[in-house]
Amino acid sequence: MRMPRLTALLTATAVFVSAFTLAAQAAEEVHVLNWKGYGADEPWAVANFEKATGFKVVNDFFNSEQEMLTKIRTNPGLYDVVMINAAFNDQAMAGKLIQPIDVSKLSNYADIAKDKASSPMLNHDGKVYGVPWVWGLTALAINEKSFDKPPTSIAEMWNPAHKGRVIIRDDAVEAVQFGAIASGQNINDIKDMDAVKAKLTSLMPQIKTFWSSENDWNQMVASNQIDIGTYWSGSADRAKTHFKLPVSLVIPQEGAVAWLDAFSIPVGSKNVAGAEAFINYMIDPKFYVEWVTKVGAPVSANTKAVEALPEDAFNRKVMGSPDVAKRIQFQAPITDEQREKYLALWQELKVNVK
Amino acid sequence: MADQLAIGSRRGLKPALPLLLPAYLWLTVAIFLPLSAMFFFSFMTDLPLAGKEWSFTLGNYAAFFSQSLYSRLLLSSLRLGLEVTLWCVVIGYPAAYVLAKVLKGRSREAIFLLVILPFWSNGLVRIFSWAMVLREGGILDTALNAVLPFKINIDLMYSYPAVIIGLVHSYVPYMVLTCYLTLQAIDDSLIEAGRSLGASRRQVLWRVIIPLSMPGLVAGAALIFVPVVGSFMEPRILGGRTGTFYGTVIEDQFVAVFNWPLGAALSFILLAVVLIILALAAPVLRRTG
Numbered sequence: 088m089r090m091p092r093l094t095a096l097l098t099a100t101a102v103f104v105s106a107f108t109l110a111a112q113a114a115e116e117v118h119v120l121n122w123k124g125y126g127a128d129e130p131w132a133v134a135n136f137e138k139a140t141g142f143k144v145v146n147d148f149f150n151s152e153q154e155m156l157t158k159i160r161t162n163p164g165l166y167d168v169v170m171i172n173a174a175f176n177d178q179a180m181a182g183k184l185i186q187p188i189d190v191s192k193l194s195n196y197a198d199i200a201k202d203k204a205s206s207p208m209l210n211h212d213g214k215v216y217g218v219p220w221v222w223g224l225t226a227l228a229i230n231e232k233s234f235d236k237p238p239t240s241i242a243e244m245w246n247p248a249h250k251g252r253v254i255i256r257d258d259a260v261e262a263v264q265f266g267a268i269a270s271g272q273n274i275n276d277i278k279d280m281d282a283v284k285a286k287l288t289s290l291m292p293q294i295k296t297f298w299s300s301e302n303d304w305n306q307m308v309a310s311n312q313i314d315i316g317t318y319w320s321g322s323a324d325r326a327k328t329h330f331k332l333p334v335s336l337v338i339p340q341e342g343a344v345a346w347l348d349a350f351s352i353p354v355g356s357k358n359v360a361g362a363e364a365f366i367n368y369m370i371d372p373k374f375y376v377e378w379v380t381k382v383g384a385p386v387s388a389n390t391k392a393v394e395a396l397p398e399d400a401f402n403r404k405v406m407g408s409p410d411v412a413k414r415i416q417f418q419a420p421i422t423d424e425q426r427e428k429y430l431a432l433w434q435e436l437k438v439n440v441k
Numbered sequence: 442m443a444d445q446l447a448i449g450s451r452r453g454l455k456p457a458l459p460l461l462l463p464a465y466l467w468l469t470v471a472i473f474l475p476l477s478a479m480f481f482f483s484f485m486t487d488l489p490l491a492g493k494e495w496s497f498t499l500g501n502y503a504a505f506f507s508q509s510l511y512s513r514l515l516l517s518s519l520r521l522g523l524e525v526t527l528w529c530v531v532i533g534y535p536a537a538y539v540l541a542k543v544l545k546g547r548s549r550e551a552i553f554l555l556v557i558l559p560f561w562s563n564g565l566v567r568i569f570s571w572a573m574v575l576r577e578g579g580i581l582d583t584a585l586n587a588v589l590p591f592k593i594n595i596d597l598m599y600s601y602p603a604v605i606i607g608l609v610h611s612y613v614p615y616m617v618l619t620c621y622l623t624l625q626a627i628d629d630s631l632i633e634a635g636r637s638l639g640a641s642r643r644q645v646l647w648r649v650i651i652p653l654s655m656p657g658l659v660a661g662a663a664l665i666f667v668p669v670v671g672s673f674m675e676p677r678i679l680g681g682r683t684g685t686f687y688g689t690v691i692e693d694q695f696v697a698v699f700n701w702p703l704g705a706a707l708s709f710i711l712l713a714v715v716l717i718i719l720a721l722a723a724p725v726l727r728r729t730g
Binding site for chain 1: 488508510513514576577578579599681682683684685690693695696697698699
């Protein structure tokens with residue numbers, strides 16, 4: 088008597104669970120995977136999109152590019168839209184994680200800057216695997232309370248006056264590329280790893296802690312615990328505009344790491360039409376202007392969207408200036424071997440600090 | 442306890458089966474199968490996802506032995522485990538004694554509630570509230586400076602002591618509960634007999650109470666030591682730049698670089714080391730017990 092009842096119970100549970108998942112899939116949902124607090128999950132944006140199209144947006148988040156890849160690998164068919172840094176697009180495509188996008192369905196695609204749209208990182212065999220969304224910099228940001236006038240050099244991070252008040256992201260690739268800039272090298276072709284290691288080793292004692300999300304960074308400034316650190320341009324803008332924190336971005340004379348974020352559609356997406364509609368909405372000038380004014384954002388890849396900003400807007404005036412364009416280096420894809428080498432170096436640095 | 446077990450075994454296993462089955466079925470499905478899969482992964486070059494090529498290898502285990510990094514991290518994690526366990530004994534044992542032998546009735550219930558309270562809140566919330574207390578300009582710093590006549594600067598956040606404080610706070614209830622159970626089971630007349638035969642309070646403590654409560658101490662220590670050695674959340678949040686431990690490196694392998702095989706291998710090495718330590722400690726502890 089007992090066993091059949093248990094079996095029945097288990098079967099019932101299984102049936103219930105699968106029925107539940109089926110029901111969830113049947114609804115016209117668009118599952119979006121992105122960084123938290125990065126445009127796609129703004130409540131007003133989600134509401135506008137849902138009102139205009141009738142699709143329902145379900146947001147999910149990641150804390151590192153590797154976590155994002157892990158999530159699409161381990162949940163095939165769950166996500167419809169995923170935000171991928173262009174430098175990782177190759178890897179996602181090679182792993183058969185994302186599918187080609189029919190850009191003729193995206194009315195705003197034609198306005199995307201030609202150099203971004205034709206980026207070899209996003210186009211493979213004449214097919215588009217990523218729609219450029221925004222680009223920005225990994226540069227420095229300062230706590231305005233700690234500086235009379237903003238520094239111009241990356242060397243400020245090593246200034247003994249900031250000992251224990253410096254913050255960098257807990258990310259091997261970002262740390263190594265930052266070390267490359269500090270030692271005057273090309274981030275995509277690092278010849279002298281020892282110089283990078285020496286630079287980072289001497290930086291370690293300056294560091295208070297590592298950050299992994301915008302929230303970490305902003306809290307450290309809000310409680311006045313840091314002076315300077317590496318930060319993303321869009322995040323610095325958001326910290327200032329939205330959270331009213333004394334944060335300003337510094338693009339050091341030595342240069343900065345530039346990245347391009349793009350939207351892709353995972354293989355097995357159950358709602359490709361919804362995904363296309365969502366991506367088109369994300370690159371729309373109207374959404375972008377609202378995002379910049381209300382929250383703060385990086386620079387749109389859509390030229391019409393940037394032109395819609397006021398003339399003196401940071402994202403138009405500073406980020407669009409030829410002087411900045413000369414200094415920045417766009418991130419290229421990284422091989423697995425390089426990544427492992429960077430990680431080993433980064434872990435060694437973190438362990439030696441003890 | 443022992444008597445009940447004896448009766449159970451006399452009656453045979455069969456009637457006990459329906460009672461045991463759900464627990465063991467659950468353990469098999471939820472723990473044994475995934476753990477076996479992880480053990481399998483730890484010998485692979487890559488995960489067999491999305492048609493990736495893979496083969497069997499011992500390379501993941503070799504990585505541990507070829508780089509001093511991992512063994513150094515493991516040693517620092519073991520040290521962390523020992524220190525946290527020690528502090529839990531120092532703080533938890535006296536509290537358990539007072540609960541079991543001194544307090545009675547309402548006051549015991551009230552104190553007991555305070556001990557269990559941390560269990561009711563989410564671990565992450567507890568850790569983040571410590572962050573508010575420990576940082577410069579935080580609650581502890583502000584409170585002490587308000588009371589003390591001279592200026593002191595307390596910034597424990599992002600340091601090794603902060604990790605210890607966070608972990609001890611999370612795990613001390615285990616020590617209190619296990620010690621409380623064994624201490625409560627000690628017959629008061631044994632203590633009274635010792636006292637009436639001329640033993641000092643200290644002698645009674647060392648010769649009667651501690652030996653009799655040893656099983657609780659050992660159980661508590663094992664319950665604390667094992668998870669602390671593999672802990673990653675507390676070191677990451679409270680440890681700052683000094684917060685790299687064996688557990689955080691394993692987490693990085695799973696979350697940050699998607700190298701599950703290496704992460705699994707590192708986890709099983711940790712499991713082996715912990716089992717060896719417990720096996721070595723068992724005879725020593727049994728003798729003192």
